[in-house]
Amino acid sequence: xxxxxxxxxxxxxAAGLALPLAASAAEGQPHPPREKWSFSGVFGTxxxxxxxxxxxxxxxxxxxxxxxxxxxxxLSQPGGPQFSQAQINALAAEYKVQDGPNDAGDMFERPAxxxxxxxxxxxNENQAASANGGKAPPSLQLMAKARSYERGFPLFIxxxxxxxQYQEHGADYIHALLTGYKDPxxxxxxxxxxxxxxxxxxxIIAMPKPIATDGQVEYPKGPDGKSPVPETVEQYSRDIAxxxxxxxxxxxxxxxxxxxxxxxxxAVFAYLMYYVKKKVWAKVGGEAEGLPGTAPLGPTH
Amino acid sequence: xxxxxxxYVPKSAFxxxxxxxxxxxxxxHSSFVAFPVPRNLTxxxxxxxxxxxxxxxxxxxxxxxxxxxxxxxxxxxxxxxxIMRDVNYGWLLRYLHANGASMFxxxxxxxxxxxxxxxxxxxxxxxxxxxxxxxxxxxxATAFMGYVLxxxxxxxxxxxxxxxxxxxxxxxxxxxxxxxxGGYSVGNPTLNRFFALHYLLPFMIAGVVVLHxxxxxxxxxxxxxxxxxxxxxxAVPFTPYATIKDVFATICFLIFFAWFIFYVPNYLGxxxxxxxxxxAVTPAHIVPEWYFLPFxxxxxxxxxxxxxxxxxxxxxxxxxxxxxxxxxRVRSANYRPLYRQFFWVFVIVCVLLGWLGSKPPEGGYVxxxxxxxxxxxxxxxxxxxxxxxxxxxxxxxxxxxxxxxRGKKGGAGMPAGAxxxxxxKG
Numbered sequence: 176x177x178x179x180x181x182x183x184x185x186x187x188x189a190a191g192l193a194l195p196l197a198a199s200a201a202e203g204q205p206h207p208p209r210e211k212w213s214f215s216g217v218f219g220t221x222x223x224x225x226x227x228x229x230x231x232x233x234x235x236x237x238x239x240x241x242x243x244x245x246x247x248x249x250l251s252q253p254g255g256p257q258f259s260q261a262q263i264n265a266l267a268a269e270y271k272v273q274d275g276p277n278d279a280g281d282m283f284e285r286p287a288x289x290x291x292x293x294x295x296x297x298x299n300e301n302q303a304a305s306a307n308g309g310k311a312p313p314s315l316q317l318m319a320k321a322r323s324y325e326r327g328f329p330l331f332i333x334x335x336x337x338x339x340q341y342q343e344h345g346a347d348y349i350h351a352l353l354t355g356y357k358d359p360x361x362x363x364x365x366x367x368x369x370x371x372x373x374x375x376x377x378x379i380i381a382m383p384k385p386i387a388t389d390g391q392v393e394y395p396k397g398p399d400g401k402s403p404v405p406e407t408v409e410q411y412s413r414d415i416a417x418x419x420x421x422x423x424x425x426x427x428x429x430x431x432x433x434x435x436x437x438x439x440x441x442a443v444f445a446y447l448m449y450y451v452k453k454k455v456w457a458k459v460g461g462e463a464e465g466l467p468g469t470a471p472l473g474p475t476h
Numbered sequence: 477x478x479x480x481x482x483x484y485v486p487k488s489a490f491x492x493x494x495x496x497x498x499x500x501x502x503x504x505h506s507s508f509v510a511f512p513v514p515r516n517l518t519x520x521x522x523x524x525x526x527x528x529x530x531x532x533x534x535x536x537x538x539x540x541x542x543x544x545x546x547x548x549x550x551x552x553x554x555x556x557x558x559i560m561r562d563v564n565y566g567w568l569l570r571y572l573h574a575n576g577a578s579m580f581x582x583x584x585x586x587x588x589x590x591x592x593x594x595x596x597x598x599x600x601x602x603x604x605x606x607x608x609x610x611x612x613x614x615x616x617a618t619a620f621m622g623y624v625l626x627x628x629x630x631x632x633x634x635x636x637x638x639x640x641x642x643x644x645x646x647x648x649x650x651x652x653x654x655x656x657x658g659g660y661s662v663g664n665p666t667l668n669r670f671f672a673l674h675y676l677l678p679f680m681i682a683g684v685v686v687l688h689x690x691x692x693x694x695x696x697x698x699x700x701x702x703x704x705x706x707x708x709x710x711a712v713p714f715t716p717y718a719t720i721k722d723v724f725a726t727i728c729f730l731i732f733f734a735w736f737i738f739y740v741p742n743y744l745g746x747x748x749x750x751x752x753x754x755x756a757v758t759p760a761h762i763v764p765e766w767y768f769l770p771f772x773x774x775x776x777x778x779x780x781x782x783x784x785x786x787x788x789x790x791x792x793x794x795x796x797x798x799x800x801x802x803x804x805r806v807r808s809a810n811y812r813p814l815y816r817q818f819f820w821v822f823v824i825v826c827v828l829l830g831w832l833g834s835k836p837p838e839g840g841y842v843x844x845x846x847x848x849x850x851x852x853x854x855x856x857x858x859x860x861x862x863x864x865x866x867x868x869x870x871x872x873x874x875x876x877x878x879x880x881x882r883g884k885k886g887g888a889g890m891p892a893g894a895x896x897x898x899x900x901k902g
Contacts, residue, residue: 217739245561313751317751320742320750321747321748321750322747323747328831334740335740335743337735337739340740340743342740342741342743345747423750426561430567430738431739433738434734434735434737434738437734437738438734441730441731442731445724445727445728448720448724448727449724451720452720452721452723455717455720456717456720456721459515459717462515
């Protein structure tokens, strides 16, 4: 029935058109380029080696300012970087955390354990703000979901569709931001304490270029004594973006795997119910053709 | 059609004993088993069942989330992250619940536009329709307060903007706002009372749903022709015919729902809500959830604050007067050539309002919002009353069975012989 189809189309259009995508980026900003990620798509999974490299970048570059509020133990959990338990214990022991009060009522310091959150360089937000020009650097664990950019009509509708789905705005933005430090265009004055970035909304970002040069972070070597991936700003940015996607969505792999099974189950269920329904309606001549009914209706109406 | 328990025959001795003391089995039987359903219903009539399913699903996932959520301003955001990371299947519960709200609104909008197209609000279904409008209002309140609970930036600022609207009401405005806030700004008391109300309102919705279904079963269902059931051959019993169709449609809807939960779970949300609430930093654009956008556009279209609030409220409340604003005696738009066109214009206007609501209130967007807002009200206040007086409806079929026998469902635009009386009152 054409009106029915039109009504459905209009309703889905209504739903689709009205969907706002996060408008972090101001008008007239260039869009972050869309990168290829192992975790995109229906069967997407994280690349363990990439997550481990990304964590290394976090420790050596970001950690001096940014908090990452996740427990050490999650770094060994399935679906993540999957460091071994021994690695995690050793890693945690490198950090000191405050604990207490003890039996004597005193606070004390002890080595961190796997169950502790990764400690922050700063004691609190105020200290972080005062050390960073008045504004505390944001914590990073949710960054890949807390940043986005507007795709505009009609792309934002396409982003929700099977086979075209796009949920990696945040990772693309992080990657673009870290590689987006450029000289300001002629006539653009950057105020003191600011830095020009092509992808930051308004272009002036307080954070100085975090990864300054290629080779800044040393990656684990392969059997040939060379790192399997290039040690470049571009690769560092990609790895930290992937790692932050994992910290933001640590259950991504389980979610996609479960979803596949759920949808297959529902599809089979729907297929069966469709034929059950057809069989039931055949008793009254089917829905469309509808021969005079032999339906066992009571005398109530 | 609703002399309950008349066809139910208790079989066991216990059932007989129980039925003579509390005839609830007979009530269920007459409402969900023997209840006569027009045989020409399309899948647009399955959204009632889908909505009942969604209400149940939201209540269940909500209760489980409430076991782990902490309604306290300094802990709420972290408790949601705790659910996402540490609670077994917490991520699933939260994505079910957050996307479930959107699915609920998608289903309710289809359900409402179905009612608008087929004139389901007309006599004798006025009370049924008004109960639906009340459910819609309760849903909006519930969804709004639910969105505040994660205490992200958009939660906080959305709550600030929307609660501030009440201050536009003369004399009592400020009192109402303090009452909503539980203080002098949006803060911990606001979050606490919103949590309490967010838990309460769904049960009120469930109560009104019972009345809605009750009213439905008194008047019977409308159908694509708008012609009431006239003989036994026009109808089939609810079970198994409607039951199996509702089950099939609900499963199909669940596939759509599952896609959002598992593959684009944050698509319908806003990135800013993953930033903890910060009263000192205002987001660049404060936008409500997508299902409020048309009303948000109407609010901003009016240059005056009080005027905007009134227009936004009126946009919902006007629906309750629809049975009397529409003067046509013909229900289904299939037989109303002019109304049918105005209906689609109205749908497009609503979609446009939704899009405009997501845009910043500047330049051409404001002008477009104003045009659409005016059209929204003109549709109800001018077009519907006038159209009924001048429109010549197409001849109606004499019965549901006739349209079914003629082949294609609904019989859109099909001349139906002698039965040309425009009155559909059965």
